[in-house]
Amino acid sequence: MSDKRHLYLYPFEHSNAFVARTKQAFCELGYTPHSFKKLFSLRNLSTRKHNAVVLNWYEDQPFRKGLNAFTRPLFIIKFFITLIGMRLFSSNVVWVRHNFKPHNVPKASWLYRLVISLLQVVANKVVTLESTPEISAAVVKHPLYKDDAQLLSTIHAPQPQPKSIDYLYFGSIKPYKRLDSLLAVWPQDKALVIAGYCADHNHAAELRQLIRARHLQVTWRNEFISDEELENTVVSSRFVILPHDDNAMISSGTFYYALGLGANIICFDSAFAREKARAFPFVKIIQREKLAAQLDAIDYVNASDVLTSAYHHYNEKAVADSWRPVLT
Structure with missing residues (x-):
């Protein structure tokens, strides 16, 4: 050219x-x-x-x-x-x-x-x-949000990053991303970390009220976090959750960010989720009404396997x- x-x-x-x-x-x-x-x-x-x-x-x-x-x-x-x-x-x-x-x-x-x-x-x-x-x-x-050299270096790292967070939701918080629908059914016995800022004060108040009313084990600092802190948080997480509704998005930067850091991904049902679940064994679709039982049944895929697949496709x-x- x-x-x-x-x-x-x-x-x-x-x-x-x-x-x-x-x-x-x-x-x-x-x-x-x-x-x-x-x-x-x-x-x-x-x-x-x-x-x-x-x-x-x-x-x-x-x-x-x-x-x-x-x-x-x-x-x-x-x-x-x-x-x-x-x-x-x-x-x-x-x-x-x-x-x-x-x-x-x-x-x-x-x-x-x-x-x-x-x-x-x-x-x-x-x-x-x-x-x-x-x-x-x-x-x-x-x-992906990591270049090839960074991905390959992480894949071949001798010691995997320890996973201190089981379930993570991250990214900017807006109504169409349906964090409220996740909190409405989130099991009370499972800890959830939220890493993201909600600029809509009314929506943020609704989310906090939902957390309090259901007595959920949710950790959420409603503020911007640095790129370094976000990356460390995602790297330390086993599962990242995408609760978007169908037709709310064409693609998801959250998905590719999590993919490039080795996290497994849990989604509510959508066309996007179905396509990714067909392609990747570490993408799981869950149903709202069966959330607790399905979370316990999900098999975790090692981060190195996630990253290898991410590198192969993207x-x-x-x-x-x-x-x-x-x-x-």
């Missing part, structure tokens, strides 16, 4: 390491990633056939926080001008659709539906991170190869 091909990425920097890990895949394919803002250079009008654009979470832009009643309309106008005009600067616009529903607002609106419709027209390729019948799209692999070359037909 020519080293003259350029890729413009939105967002270019992000707290979610998915962006940095995906950039590495693009570099592996011979692309030079640039900030999305640099796409709108006059020289790109004449070199558009050499340019590619990859958009992540772009549909959420009109709903971003921090805009007031005056700045939001101006921002939305600029957003639509940029969206409609980007094909003038690139012949290949790839929209990575991460969610079924809006990420920053409780439900879809006419504006959200308009944005989705326009993206489907402007993007000549739509990509998802899992196959889903609801969306016609190419599928690329979600990267190593850096596999992720880059999944992107190759999308970008060519």
Whole structure:
């Protein structure tokens, strides 16, 4: 592939390491990633056939926080001008659709539906991170949050990390992630650690009330934790729990983060869970009404076996190869 091909990425920097890990895949394919803002250079009008654009979470832009009643309309106008005009600067616009529903607002609106419709027209390729019948799209692999060298080093480590936590829920806490549904049926005799911040104060109060009312053995510091502390917590856990409802998500960064650190994964039933359970013996689906009995019956898979499987399916070359037909 020519080293003259350029890729413009939105967002270019992000707290979610998915962006940095995906950039590495693009570099592996011979692309030079640039900030999305640099796409709108006059020289790109004449070199558009050499340019590619990859958009992540772009549909959420009109709903971003921090805009007031005056700045939001101006921002939305600029957003639509940029969206409609980007094909003038690139012949290949790839929209990575991460969610079924809006990420920053409780439900879809006419504006959200308009944005989705326009993206489907402007993007000549739509990509998802899992196959889903609801969306016609190419599928690329979600990267792990550890590189190949780190994975292989952990796999071959002489001493495994001790597991001091049996059951862990981690990640940002939002209603659609259904932590409430997990707490509503969680056995009183089993300890659960929650590592995540809930910015919705009403939802946080509801969760705490549920914990108190059911006298649950739950440890939860409702605050942001450092990357190092989160990693140590996941590495120290035997099982990570994903209670998401079906159609709440297309893919789960929590799943891939836990996978790359060797945790077994327990899910409530969903299309995502069924697909992963078919692929991996350390992914288990549980039923709410039989939770206590099923937890006791789950066989634990050693972390080294989890990591070996993770490396086999999601190593850096596999992720880059999944992107190759999308970008060519």
